Amino acid sequence: MEITTVDIGQDSTFPGGETNFVTASHDPYSLEVDEEQGFLYWSNTNGKILRKPLNGSGITQTVYSNGNLTKITGLSIDLSRDPRRIFFCDYREERTFYKDVHTKAHELTEYMSSDPNMRDISYFNGTLYWAKYDKPSAIAVMTEYDQNSPSFDIKETSEIEQPNQLLIIYGNP
Numbered sequence: 001m002e003i004t005t006v007d008i009g010q011d012s013t014f015p016g017g018e019t020n021f022v023t024a025s026h027d028p029y030s031l032e033v034d035e036e037q038g039f040l041y042w043s044n045t046n047g048k049i050l051r052k053p054l055n056g057s058g059i060t061q062t063v064y065s066n067g068n069l070t071k072i073t074g075l076s077i078d079l080s081r082d083p084r085r086i087f088f089c090d091y092r093e094e095r096t097f098y099k100d101v102h103t104k105a106h107e108l109t110e111y112m113s114s115d116p117n118m119r120d121i122s123y124f125n126g127t128l129y130w131a132k133y134d135k136p137s138a139i140a141v142m143t144e145y146d147q148n149s150p151s152f153d154i155k156e157t158s159e160i161e162q163p164n165q166l167l168i169i170y171g172n173p
Helices: none
Strands: 002-003 019-023 028-034 039-044 046-053 060-067 073-079 084-088 095-100 118-124 127-132 138-143 151-156
Touching: 028 073, 039 073, 046 073, 060 084, 060 095, 073 127, 084 118
Parallel strands: 073 118
Antiparallel strands: 002 019, 028 039, 039 046, 046 060, 073 084, 084 095, 118 127, 127 138, 138 151
């Protein structure tokens, strides 16, 4: 499986200019970009979170590895921290974690409901959001995730059906 890049610059012919960024030995699930520090992060089906410089040079680094996790479908980054803090969830094992790039992981699952089925995770302004895949569909919210008593709430909705991905975009009007 390859992760490829495509040039969409002003003078490029789109679509075109596809380049192999990395050949992955296991299927990638989630991708996250850290433009400021210049890395692409991705999770795979082998329980790993990896990163590589955006310019394609250098080696692929393993940021996290756990052979018991095989479906890390959610991946998000707190770009305001240095070192970066990553958040990830495994859909199959129904577990959620956070970790700074060069430290051990902390599990958040114990603070969540007993049957979360969270498919994707997104970090925005100090709050964690999940897309709940199974019925009833929902958006879950956790505040103060790194405190002793985080707040966790699930808001069910009939407006979305089995969401695979959650993307939060802040538009300044």
